[in-house]
Amino acid sequence: DVKVTQSSRYLVKRTGEKVFLECVQDMDHENMFWYRQDPGLGLRLIYFSYDVKMKEKGDIPEGYSVSREKKERFSLILESASTNQTSMYLCASSLRTGLFEQYFGPGTRLTVT
Amino acid sequence: GQNIDQPTEMTATEGAIVQINCTYQTSGFNGLFWYQQHAGEAPTFLSYNVLDGLEEKGRFSSFLSRSKGYSYLLLKELQMKDSASYLCAVRDSNYQLIWGAGTKLIIKP
Numbered sequence: 001d002v003k004v005t006q007s008s009r010y011l012v013k014r015t016g017e018k019v020f021l022e023c024v025q026d027m028d029h030e031n032m033f034w035y036r037q038d039p040g041l042g043l044r045l046i047y048f049s050y051d052v053k054m055k056e057k058g059d060i061p062e063g064y065s066v067s068r069e070k071k072e073r074f075s076l077i078l079e080s081a082s083t084n085q086t087s088m089y090l091c092a093s094s095l096r097t098g099l100f101e102q103y104f105g106p107g108t109r110l111t112v113t
Numbered sequence: 114g115q116n117i118d119q120p121t122e123m124t125a126t127e128g129a130i131v132q133i134n135c136t137y138q139t140s141g142f143n144g145l146f147w148y149q150q151h152a153g154e155a156p157t158f159l160s161y162n163v164l165d166g167l168e169e170k171g172r173f174s175s176f177l178s179r180s181k182g183y184s185y186l187l188l189k190e191l192q193m194k195d196s197a198s199y200l201c202a203v204r205d206s207n208y209q210l211i212w213g214a215g216t217k218l219i220i221k222p
Contacts (some may be wrong), residue, residue: 044211097208101146104155
């Protein structure tokens with residue numbers, strides 16, 4: 001079974017702090033994704049990566065950056081957290097680009113106060 | 114713009130059948146996915162349709178009509194554990210997933 005893990009289930013940070021969210025997958029998937037999920041809205045893509053050191057902006061990249069130094073690890077960085085970044089953050093991976101489903105991690109619920 | 118519509122919430126009775134609809138308008142189409150998400154958990158893959166017609170997988174079936182931009186997820190013999198949100202997602206011409214807001218399904222005894 002594919003396993004996608006995220007570093008924290010719950011996180012509370014203060015406005016202006018730098019926040020790191022880590023995601024690791026163990027199935028040698030090429031593609032990795034970061035989404036945020038808010039009530040009443042569909043999953044919104046923040047960034048994705050289709051290879052090591054490669055990254056592409058999704059629909060809402062503002063205020064976020066990412067890093068993929070190793071194939072299995074994809075990090076989301078909030079350079080200066082703001083209250084409007086309070087959300088559920090979901091990491092996902094897929095085997096490669098094309099007709100492959102995405103596998104999700106358990107999510108990190110981030111609260112910025 | 115791209116849009117996925119699904120009902121916000123539905124209620125059904127244990128043992129019954131429920132149909133969750135999804136309509137979409139996207140730039141291109143490369144398949145439609147259904148995911149299940151229990152409260153506080155990650156979405157998990159349920160089904161995938163790329164051609165018109167019905168795909169059956171145990172108690173769950175998914176239907177697609179590309180000409181109508183329409184899909185539904187059919188759940189039979191409902192169980193309490195089926196209480197969850199059901200997410201519809203369409204892969205567009207760039208192979209990116211466009212997600213609906215999800216349908217919260219409440220199962221009553």
